[in-house]
Structures are given as structure tokens and as C-alpha cells.
Amino acid sequence: MHRADHFGLAQLCQIRGRIGRAKQRAYALFTIPADQKLTDQAERRLTVLQSLESLGAGFQLASHDLDIRGAGNLLGEEQSGHIREVGFELYQAMLEEAVAGLRGGQVDYEEQGEWSPTISLGMPVMIPEHYVPDLQVRMQLYRQLGDLSDAREIDAAGAELIDRFGPLPAEVEALLKVILVKALCRTANVEKVDAGPKGAIITLRNNEFPDPAGLVRIVADPANQARIRPDQKLVFARDWPSADARLKGTAAILSRMAKLAQGSREAATLTG
Secondary structure (H helix, E strand, O other), X not given: OOOHHHOOHHHHHHHXXXXXXXXXXXXXXXXXXXXXXXXXXXXXXXXXXXXXXXXXXXXXXXXXXXXXXXXXXXXXXXXXXXXXXXXXXXXHHHHHHHXXXXXXXXXXXXXXXXXXXXXXXXXXXXXXXXXXXXXXXXXXHHHHHHOOOOHHHHHHHHHHHHHHHOOOOHHHHHHHHHHHHHHHHHHHOEEEEEEEXXXXXXXXXHHOOOOHHXXXXXXXXXXXXXXXXXXXXXXXXXXXXXXXXXXXXXXXXXXXXXXXXXXXXXXXXXXX
């Protein structure tokens, strides 16, 4: 197969499976460019393919494929990225818990005001298995981290993780920063953030913002490179070549919006 780095893991496995079905031994050869660096995902796909040679390895391959590509929202067309953030096993456990709660007549989180923003930055944000091997402990940590809403609490949680498990992997550091971004989103009434190399698209919850005049000032200032699309989504044009730059830049934008929203609420409280 020429340029195997351009194919998906399932495609590579299916094509390799067509080889060697007769009595004669056969070989599947995969070629990659010798003078070009492979992308991280392509390298992971080929590494997984080399490691899975035993019979009945299909389930392991499917699990690796989910881990590499991310499964998104299993129940709808929108790719939310929740599975990418928490891992497939934990997502299943959380889904079962949520379904059991709804069947038992518990109040929906949306009705309690505990809605969860969706953050898509194109980077792994999770607690890796090699850092915290026990699944139940990871689930407990995710729940504890999910309840945090203050920068000092998040810093304290990071220090506790270092004390218990050692230096933070890059994925955990990113997870703590995303938790802070989510807290800012709740304050600014931001439902979804999609960030990429060219900037960020921000969706307001119910298309509402506590300080509309302040938001108009941000958009009107040419230095902010911001605009409002016809569908009421905010677009911030930026140059973010790396995932870390996207995370820091997104946090800066959300921090400014959160300050505007918080100031508007405080002024309304004093006036009332």
C-alpha cells in the first residue's frame, strides 16, 4: 500500500486482513515517505497496526481507533468532543449514571442551572491511564475537577494531583486550563467554543449576553479582530499555530467576556 500514512486505522487493518487467507504465506507491505515527517496521528496509527498481530485483536483496534480519532457525540450528528476529554470508558459510565438518574426522576442539570459548555481546542485534555491507572480513582477525580469554578481551587487541585501522583502530564495540565475556561464560559453565558489555528468561534447560550453594550464595544474595536456572524456567533480572528497558543488565547478572550458579564450582573444587583 503506497502512502499508508494517508489511510485510517480501520482501513489499514481491513486491507491487511485481505492478505494471507490462502494456504500460501503472504505479506502486506505499507510504504511511507522517507524524507517527510509523519503526523502524530499517522505515526500512532501505524504503531498500533504493528502491535496488533494476534487473532481476535479487532476490539483492541477499535478501542485504539476511538482513542486516536475521538468518538464525539454518539447519539447525534454533532461532534461534541466529550469522549475525547474524559476517555471512552468514563464517558460510558457517566452516560449510564445520567440515564439512571433521569429514569429515577432526578431533576435535569439544565433545570438546576448546572449546564456544561463545550470546548473544542483540538488537543488532548484528560487524565491518562498511565498517570492514574485505577479507573474508579480517575472517575472520582473527574467529578471533583468538574465541580471547580475558581482559579485558586483549580490551582489547589493541580497541586494535590502532583502531591499524589507526581508531575502533571501535558494532558492533565491542559485539562486544568480547560476547566478554568469552562468556568469562564459559565460566567459569560458561553455555550460552545471552537478554537483553531485561525481563531475562535464562540456561541452564546440562547444568544444572550449579560452586557450587550460591552460586547458591541469589543466587536467595534478593530484591534480585537472580532465580528458577529449572521447566526449570532462571535468570530475572533487570531494566529494560533499551536494548541497551547489556542488554549491561552481562548482563555484570554473568555476572561474578558466573563469580566464584562460579571460587572453587568453586579451593577444590576446594586441598581435593584
